[in-house]
Amino acid sequence: xSCSKGFKICSVTxxxxxxxxxxxxxxxxxxxxxxxxxxxxxxxxxxxxxxxETPTLKLNVSLGIVITVENPNHGSFTYHNNTAHxxxxxxxxxxxxxxxxTIPARRDHNITTSLSIFADVAKLKDLSSDYSRGVINFTxxxxxxxxxxxxxxxKMKATSFCTCYxxxxxxxxxxxxxxNSKIKL
Ligand SMILES: *[C@@H]1O[C@H](CO)[C@@H](O)[C@H](O)[C@H]1NC(C)=O
Ligand SMILES: *[C@@H]1O[C@H](CO)[C@@H](O)[C@H](O)[C@H]1NC(C)=O
Ligand SMILES: *[C@@H]1O[C@H](CO)[C@@H](O)[C@H](O)[C@H]1NC(C)=O
Ligand SMILES: *[C@@H]1O[C@H](CO)[C@@H](O)[C@H](O)[C@H]1NC(C)=O
Numbered sequence: 001x002s003c004s005k006g007f008k009i010c011s012v013t014x015x016x017x018x019x020x021x022x023x024x025x026x027x028x029x030x031x032x033x034x035x036x037x038x039x040x041x042x043x044x045x046x047x048x049x050x051x052x053e054t055p056t057l058k059l060n061v062s063l064g065i066v067i068t069v070e071n072p073n074h075g076s077f078t079y080h081n082n083t084a085h086x087x088x089x090x091x092x093x094x095x096x097x098x099x100x101x102t103i104p105a106r107r108d109h110n111i112t113t114s115l116s117i118f119a120d121v122a123k124l125k126d127l128s129s130d131y132s133r134g135v136i137n138f139t140x141x142x143x144x145x146x147x148x149x150x151x152x153x154x155k156m157k158a159t160s161f162c163t164c165y166x167x168x169x170x171x172x173x174x175x176x177x178x179x180n181s182k183i184k185l
Pocket of ligand 4: 130135165
């Protein structure tokens with residue numbers, strides 16, 4: 001009698017514990033894995049090389065770039081090699097290779113790259129009118145494929161979509177940028 005009662009209490013306790021554990025995992029899953037979008041800031045841009053080839057009017061410029069990524073998530077993000085593209089209007093004007101890297105959890109991380117601009121000035125009619133207006137706008141986008149890892153325990157495939165709007169103020173030789181990024185599991 002007491003034995004079967006004890007058994008009952010035991011199994012009820014075990015079931016309650018299992019439910020509690022499941023609830024805990026669910027809460028953990030949604031708090032840890034519900035990713036917050038990283039914050040991306042274009043930190044510095046340095047002119048590395050400049051050449052205007054004549055008479056073809058091909059621009060060959062390379063810019064050294066530092067991008068700071070603020071990762072608010074508990075997971076680190078490891079991504080594969082890819083290339084960021086820079087557009088002026090609809091025209092591809094520059095490329096920057098992004099080397100495979102890991103952005104650590106809850107930390108800032110710098111990414112350095114070199115942006116190669118290879119515009120054909122003769123074909124970019126808007127460029128000269130933008131130039132005379134004093135602001136040249138660019139958009140840049142990149143999709144990074146990789147993995148999110150939480151304390152060596154959970155690993156998930158993730159994709160990060162980043163878009164930046166960059167304005168070059170010609171008279172001040174300064175750059176302003178706004179970046180949006182989304183991370184999807
Ligand atoms: C641009 O210039 C660099 C050297 O400054 C050169 O290595 C590269 O081939 C040039 N690119 C083009 C498309 O002309
Ligand atoms: C990524 O790019 C770097 C440098 O360009 C290269 O050394 C490396 O092998 C590449 N990795 C993969 C997986 O392709
Ligand atoms: C990233 O680069 C900026 C500017 O170049 C520097 O101030 C900052 O300390 C760097 N951060 C890290 C984590 O290396
Ligand atoms: C350039 O971008 C800025 C800020 O995004 C915007 O206010 C401005 O109208 C844009 N200029 C042109 C010529 O598209």
